[in-house]
Every structure is written in structure tokens, then in C-alpha cells.
Amino acid sequence: MEPLISIVDDDEPVREALRRVLAAHGLETAVFASGKQLLASDRLPEMACLIADVKMPEMSGLALHHRLMAAGHRIPTILITGGPTPSGRNQALAEGVLSYVPKPLSEEALLDNVRLALARGAAGHSDAMTGPQAFEAGASGEPTSLTSGPHPRSHLKRLEAESIAILREVAAEFRNPVLMYSIGKDSSVLLHLARKAFYPAKPPFPLLHIDTRWKFREMIAFRDETAKRLGLDLIVHVNQEGVERGIDPISSGSALHTQIMKTEGLKQALDKYGFDAAIGGARRDEEKSRAKERIFSFRNSGHVWDPRHQRPELWHLYNTRLRPGESMRVFPLSNWTELDVWQYIEAEGIDVVPLYFAKERPVVQRGGVWIMVDDDRLPLEPDERPEFRRVRFRTLGCYPLTGAIDSEAATVGEIVAELRQASRSERQGRLIDSDSDASMERKKREGYF
Structure with a gap:
């Protein structure tokens, strides 16, 4: 059973902010507006940690701690306060409180104090330590002595919990969301997370693939097999206007092909189906313009991204309000890295397109990049x-615009080992990223995903 963390604060926004942060890290919480509500709760025996505001009407946080102790409930207690004083801190610690933390406290400080409380509870001694080992919190609320915690959750589990919380937020807040399915490794991880987030039901949104008609044949086969095997609702959209104009990555060039077949195709699909939130697998480590983007990335009525007018995301609180015609792009994998993605694929046994694994493939070298001859259109x-060279792909897109790398990595474990030594971004092989100065940022402003 997961430990239950109780939050008691008469300020509803504070309660909700604390709850969201802890939930994003996979921790179970119960919230109460007063000490009286907590004492009347039938979940009192489950509580493994208490976070309480010092100053509340009727019953202070310290008074609540005393009531619990008197009733035999030795719950490690964290007091938070907007008006910290040395005397208040000394009194709290002397009377058995574990931590006395000033507001506002950072996410790191909150999590570190919770870990300490859970560790103390698990060890069977909830009394606060005294003397030189006593926990100290600086004026900013940052811990100065805590380095590790209990109930250890791996780095991947934390990323998973954050992403699942974001996916559930999208489902709760938007009228008609959609999950962008580009068929790559990030999409595969994102789909796996979406299935976990809503299991045993199917994800409450369809998948959308913008088909440029120039994807690798193995990608399309994998897309169709995956949707059929999992019983998912898949929408495939092709920009027929671009097809009629004869737009392709070879005769038209990468910039025009991307603009018409990807960006305009995406905007067409979003407008056609009325999607107000599009969930994608982009990560901040991929490319410098993506590092500027919020998790909930606002788009105006023309699907335009303006990096100077993005909404703050303090405390994992997201502003999801939209006016008619506006939309949101949501990136649950923002804080993941390429290595995180592959380690998660390995841990969860997620299927990915075979193109990611090293194999003898027919290639030609153009501009210092190995391009695979996937069909006779090249x-x-x-x-x-x-x-024929033994190559694999770190990233996938339209095959004439996607470079392979020499590699011997034929398994997920070998890819993980290879990435630990890598010094260049995976997008080094994506020709669309460098077809002009500030190429990716310009594309994103125009509506590219």
C-alpha cells in the first residue's frame, strides 16, 4: 500500500498546489481544510505523513500535532508557515514536529521533507531528532542536510508519474483532445503512458497521424499493426492540396515539403476535427527552440506559437483556459531525455519500429549523411x-530527409549503452532542422508540432 500524505491548510489554492506536486510524483494524498476535518477522517490510520499550516482558524498546525500525539497517532509532521520565527521553529521541533518550513517552499524542498517524514515513519520513530542531527531548513525552505529518502522511486518512475498526471489533466480540462502519433520512439512511449493513465479503459482520445506519404514503409506498417493490435482509434490525415500540387521532399525541397505536408496538414486536421488540445512527444533536450516551450504550450487562433507570450507553470499548475479558436499543444515528455526514453522502453518492454536497431541497409551518402533508399522514388x-552498411536511426521522419548513423546497436540494451557515450543530439540526422537559420523555431511559430 502506498503511504498516505495528509495536507491540512485553510487556503484552498495552497492545498491544491501541494496535492498536485505530490500527485505528479506518484504520491497518494488526502486534503483537509481544517484539523477538525482530519481528526474526523476514517483514513486517519493510513496516514504516514502530515503537512499542516501553522496558522489556521480554530486549530493551529501545532495544536493538531498535539491532538494526534495524545490520541496515539505518531504521524511525522511537517509544519509550513508564511511567518517563520526562530522561537516558533524551536518550539515546534522541541514538541516533536519533524520539520518547520517557511513558505513558499520549492518543489524540491517539499519532496525532500516528505521523503524524510516517510523514512522516519518507516523506521518506527516519528519524533523529531534533536541536537546536531536535527533537520534544518534555510530561509528559502531549501533543506540543508537531506540527501536521500524512503520508499525510493527511480528516476524513471518519477518521470512516468509526472507524464501520467499531465495526460490526466488534459483529459479533465479539454473538450476534444487528441494524441499526435508520429510512430517514433517518443510516440510509442507516450502511447504506453496514455494506456497506463486510463487503464483498464482505452485512452479517452484518438490518435492522429499526419501522413506526408514519404515515411519509411516500416513506419506505416508498424502504425497500422499497433492501432489494430491495441484497438485504438487512429485518424490518418493527408494534405490533399499538397498532393495535388506535387509537393515532395525531393523536387520541392525540405522546407516547402515540411511546411505544406506537415505544418499545413496538421493545422487542417486540427481544424477539421475541432481538436482543442494536441498531445505530442517532443522533449526539451532535442533542440534549443524546444527548450523554450512550456509543457502546456498555448497557440492562438492561427495555431501560432509565440515564445514571448507563454503561460507560467509554477507548482505544476497549468492554465488551460482557451477562447474560441485557440488551442493547446501539450508535451508530457518535456522533462525526459533521449536516454530516459530508451531506458523506459527497456524497463517496460515497449515495442518500437525496427528501424531504430542496427541492420544492413541500402544507403547513399549525401551531404555527409547516410540516406536510406527505402523505395524507388529516391x-x-x-x-x-x-x-549496404550496418546502420540505425536515432530519429524517424520522411525517409529522404532522415539520416542514419553507423552502429552495431541491435538491441535496446545496446542502444542504451551507445547513448551513454553519445555527444551529439539525435536530431543531427534530421535535415529539416537545418534547412535555414533558426529553422525549427520558425517552423514552430508557423504551427509545426
């Missing part, structure tokens, strides 16, 4: 001959 230069 024109060869007069002196160009495909050669």
Missing part, C-alpha cells in the same frame, strides 16, 4: 550506387 545521381 532518384540516384549518375555516379551514385546504394551500398
